[in-house]
Amino acid sequence: MRPVNRLVCLLFTVLLCSPAHGQDTIGVWGMLKDTMTLNAAAVTAKSKEQKLREGAYAVNAINIKAMASSLNDISKAIDRSSGIRVRSEGGVGADTDLSINGMSGNSIRYFLDGVPMEAKGSGITLANIPVNIIESVEIYKGVIPASFGSDALGGAINIVTRKQHRNFLDFSYGIGSFATHRVNLYGQYSVPKTKIVVRPVFSLDYSKNNYKMRDVKVRSDDKTHYVITDCPRFHDEYRSLFGELEAGVVKTSWADEFFVTGSVSDVDKDIQTGATQSWVYGMVERKMQSENIAARYSKDGFISDNLSVLANLSYSWDHSRLIDTTYRKYYWDGTYIDGGHSEIRSRGKSIRHYKRPLLMARTNFVYKFNDAHSCSLNYMLNSIGNNQFDTFNEDFVPTDDKLIKHIISLSYNQSLFDGKMNNAFFFKDYVNHVVVGQTEQPYITGSGDVEPVSIRNYFGYGAGLRYVFAEAFSSKLSYEHSVRLPMSRELLGNGSTIYANFNLKPEQSHNITLGLFGAVDLGAGHLLSYETNGFLRLVDNYIQANISDQEGMMQYINVDAVHIKGVDGEVRYDWNGKLHLAANASYSDSRDKGQYKADGRPSVTYNNRTPNKPWTFCNAEAAYTFHNLFQEGSRLRLSCEYQWIHWFYLTWEAYGSPSTKPRIPTQNNVNMSLLYSWKNGRYNIHAECDNLLNQLAYDNYMLQKPGRAFFLKFRLFL
Numbered sequence: 011m012r013p014v015n016r017l018v019c020l021l022f023t024v025l026l027c028s029p030a031h032g033q034d035t036i037g038v039w040g041m042l043k044d045t046m047t048l049n050a051a052a053v054t055a056k057s058k059e060q061k062l063r064e065g066a067y068a069v070n071a072i073n074i075k076a077m078a079s080s081l082n083d084i085s086k087a088i089d090r091s092s093g094i095r096v097r098s099e100g101g102v103g104a105d106t107d108l109s110i111n112g113m114s115g116n117s118i119r120y121f122l123d124g125v126p127m128e129a130k131g132s133g134i135t136l137a138n139i140p141v142n143i144i145e146s147v148e149i150y151k152g153v154i155p156a157s158f159g160s161d162a163l164g165g166a167i168n169i170v171t172r173k174q175h176r177n178f179l180d181f182s183y184g185i186g187s188f189a190t191h192r193v194n195l196y197g198q199y200s201v202p203k204t205k206i207v208v209r210p211v212f213s214l215d216y217s218k219n220n221y222k223m224r225d226v227k228v229r230s231d232d233k234t235h236y237v238i239t240d241c242p243r244f245h246d247e248y249r250s251l252f253g254e255l256e257a258g259v260v261k262t263s264w265a266d267e268f269f270v271t272g273s274v275s276d277v278d279k280d281i282q283t284g285a286t287q288s289w290v291y292g293m294v295e296r297k298m299q300s301e302n303i304a305a306r307y308s309k310d311g312f313i314s315d316n317l318s319v320l321a322n323l324s325y326s327w328d329h330s331r332l333i334d335t336t337y338r339k340y341y342w343d344g345t346y347i348d349g350g351h352s353e354i355r356s357r358g359k360s361i362r363h364y365k366r367p368l369l370m371a372r373t374n375f376v377y378k379f380n381d382a383h384s385c386s387l388n389y390m391l392n393s394i395g396n397n398q399f400d401t402f403n404e405d406f407v408p409t410d411d412k413l414i415k416h417i418i419s420l421s422y423n424q425s426l427f428d429g430k431m432n433n434a435f436f437f438k439d440y441v442n443h444v445v446v447g448q449t450e451q452p453y454i455t456g457s458g459d460v461e462p463v464s465i466r467n468y469f470g471y472g473a474g475l476r477y478v479f480a481e482a483f484s485s486k487l488s489y490e491h492s493v494r495l496p497m498s499r500e501l502l503g504n505g506s507t508i509y510a511n512f513n514l515k516p517e518q519s520h521n522i523t524l525g526l527f528g529a530v531d532l533g534a535g536h537l538l539s540y541e542t543n544g545f546l547r548l549v550d551n552y553i554q555a556n557i558s559d560q561e562g563m564m565q566y567i568n569v570d571a572v573h574i575k576g577v578d579g580e581v582r583y584d585w586n587g588k589l590h591l592a593a594n595a596s597y598s599d600s601r602d603k604g605q606y607k608a609d610g611r612p613s614v615t616y617n618n619r620t621p622n623k624p625w626t627f628c629n630a631e632a633a634y635t636f637h638n639l640f641q642e643g644s645r646l647r648l649s650c651e652y653q654w655i656h657w658f659y660l661t662w663e664a665y666g667s668p669s670t671k672p673r674i675p676t677q678n679n680v681n682m683s684l685l686y687s688w689k690n691g692r693y694n695i696h697a698e699c700d701n702l703l704n705q706l707a708y709d710n711y712m713l714q715k716p717g718r719a720f721f722l723k724f725r726l727f728l
Contacts, residue, residue: 016392020430024597028504039369056187061564065471066474066476066525067154068545069151069523070091070092070273070310071149072088072149074141074144075146078182079142081648082698083138084141085098085106087147088105088108088147088319091311092582093151094109094149095114098709099709099713100484100716101188102216103138103277105347106136107710108136108154108658110577111164111578113165114164114547117162117553118167119154119166120136120166120169121160121168122139123170124320124372125304126413127139127169129324129326129370130302131300131326132328132330132366133250133299133300134279136248138215138252139169140213140252141182142168142194142725146170146173147169148170150707151523152165152541153474153490155436156372156388156434157388158390159389159390159617160390161389161417161438163519167193174198176200176347177198177199179196179229180196181194181726181727182194186721187217187273187721187724188218188390188716188719191215191272192216192723193212193213193215195211195212195213200420205261205275205295207258207260207269208257210254211233211252211273213250213252215249215250216249219716221243221716221719223342225238227341227342228241228341229341236548240708241342245281245291245417245472246338247278248280250276251275256270256624258270265307265309265409266308266310269305270305273304274299274301275299275300276299276300277297279298281296283713284354285555285711286712286713287713287714290565291340292338293334293338294333294353295332296330296430297330297333298328298330302324303324307320314320319375320372321372321616322373322493325368325369326368327365327534328365328366330363331358331361333361334360337351337359346610346641355563358403358405360403361400361401362403363400366394367397368393368394368395369391370395371390372549373388373389382425382426384423384691385422385423387419388421390416391414392415393412393413393414393415394412394413395409395411396447397410399684401651406694408493409447411446411502412443412444413445413501413502415495417438418436429480430478431478433478436473438493439469440469441466442468442495442518443463443694444460444501446461446462448502451509451533454565455503455509455510456510459513468516468668472491472521473489481529482567484526486524488522488523490521492521493517494516494517496514500553501514508566511563511565511566511673513552514553514567515568516555521546522545523543523545524543526542527540529692535585536584537583542578543577543578543599544575544577545576546573549571551571552568552571553568553569554567554568555571571603571641572600573600573601576597576598576625578594579595589634589635589717592630592631592632593629595627598626601617601620602617604616614662614665615665618663620675621662622658622660622661623658624656625658626655627653627655629652630651631649634648643690644686644688645684646685647685648683649684649685650680650682651680652680652681653679653681654678657672659672660673660711672712677705677707678703679703680703681701681702682699684696691727692724693724693725695721695723696722696724699720704717704719
């Protein structure tokens with residue numbers, strides 16, 4: 011590491027403070043404590059986010075509602091959180107990969123109000139879910155509550171939507187570099203003299219993503235050799251449209267809430283590159299349409315005063331098309347040569363259709379014995395189909411696969427010693443039911459090696475404990491023997507850049523996390539808090555993406571064993587809702603522990619770091635807020651963010667010569683923003699500059715990120 015990088019990282023780590031952008035009257039840190047002064051006496055109440063952080067599990071909680079005016083997408087707020095890295099494969103609408111304490115990819119599960127986010131359709135991701143609808147984001151690091159009914163291995167993201175008691179309208183429009191536009195609309199209307207509530211949502215994202223690619227290879231003018239130059243991306247246009255209408259009743263004799271929801275999404279995306287940017291595409295497109303209908307029911311005092319129930323039922327129609335009908339090889343300047351095969355699949359021309367109907371059902375019963383003891387029973391059904399057919403290639407034989415998961419969990423929770431100790435114990439049963447219909451390329455997918463129908467059963471268990479010694483010092487410990495069943499994109503492929511692999515085995519892991527946290531009120535408006543976690547993950551049959559350089563395609567494979575250990579920590583400081591300082595640092599050591607290959611020969615990658623995974627990084631933020639600067643009820647907030655990421659190898663350390671081995675270089679990124687709001691938050695204008703220094707930055711699989719970019723956003727809240 012260069013000396014200047016060491017110095018900058020050390021300074022920001024010493025300054026340490028919060029990754030969140032609070033904007034209420036108590037600032038970035040308003041989510042820690044809500045304070046109200048009455049007759050010179052301070053009354054302090056902990057926010058929902060702080061109560062969650064003080065629970066038995068290792069969890070980061072971010073108040074998104076407080077920063078809705080200053081966010082373009084929630085992935086930026088999540089990326090600044092301790093132990094978390096959100097890695098993008100390009101600009102707006104690009105696929106992302108999230109890492110939590112060394113675990114990444116599909117080991118992380120995503121939820122929307124406790125329901126898997128995939129129910130909204132394959133086109134809905136962290137990058138395009140409307141910011142306006144979000145109340146908070148819960149980031150579980152390692153062990154997650156059994157109530158989610160999930161098979162997550164490395165953690166989970168739960169997005170909690172806003173549910174206010176009054177009518178409102180929240181509208182925002184943003185415009186930015188690379189022809190980027192974002193429109194969000196969210197509202198609520200309660201029908202007078204009834205208990206009926208209606209909530210509409212609309213979102214539109216568009217970008218040309220024509221940012222400049224630096225130092226890429228193109229043909230010379232005379233076509234006799236290659237030269238290195240800079241070129242704009244020419245085939246990366248993205249459009250996402252999402253609409254939802256939720257209607258139901260609240261606070262009735264038979265339901266606390268009962269809502270029916272209908273949603274549609276439509277995504278058109280040009281595909282510019284393969285799994286790595288050495289593969290350039292010029293005509294390939296992916297189109298995704300989804301419709302979803304869902305119902306949600308909750309009731310405290312269900313049958314018995316001590317019993318509560320939460321039930322969700324959802325069905326989605328998801329249809330994606332991969333259009334690959336050109337025999338060409340493209341270069342980064344947009345020129346091409348005619349070839350003998352299609353661009354992305356390196357075979358015949360095709361318009362491949364993937365229909366993936368998805369049925370989800372979740373029921374959670376909680377029985378409360380008394381204030382200190384409760385138990386819960388949760389059942390989750392996830393059934394997804396994979397019907398493939400081709401409307402261009404008449405030789406393709408249509409197939410139909412199905413992946414069905416049943417997850418049953420039972421948990422017991424305690425609160426002892428006046429709430430100082432919280433304990434949670436749980437048991438999970440996983441049932442994996444696979445129906446294989448694919449026969450294409452069995453030598454790659456392994457479809458000929460597996461039974462057409464298979465059912466497997468797995469078990470998991472764990473516990474979480476927390477003890478508060480004092481406000482300034484608390485500890486928590488969690489353990490889980492977890493099982494992660496392969497996801498549909500891993501097992502069945504994604505129809506574009508990912509091959510199916512029917513020989514994939516579920517991941518199994520022993521996860522241990524030990525954490526310390528606390529907060530100190532220094533008086534005179536000074537508030538300081540900290541949190542640190544040490545973690546150990548012992549993973550068998552680790553699922554990892556494997557890239558073919560010859561085709562630019564990806565396939566998920568099992569690595570016998572991977573051990574991950576590390577630590578993360580953050581410190582946060584706030585003064586009177588004006589000055590906010592924040593920083594966090596994370597380190598993880600993830601290594602291949604499989605000594606031998608399947609044929610019995612020694613593995614050359616034994617004890618190597620797992621590739622394409624950042625292992626050391628830190629974030630820092632400084633912000634100052636001026637209150638009532640130009641008029642009563644106004645606020646001006648200036649902030650600067652810094653992120654440093656240590657270099658890491660793209661492939662296994664043992665492959666090739668260290669001097670020529672591809673690696674993602676050390677990165678330094680600075681962002682700046684300004685927010686002005688008036689009329690007590692009714693009107694908001696936010697301006698920001700990402701990558702202020704225009705540094706060459708890389709991300710997942712060494713794909714270049716955009717250079718310096720500007721964005722301006724106007725938000726109206728009525």
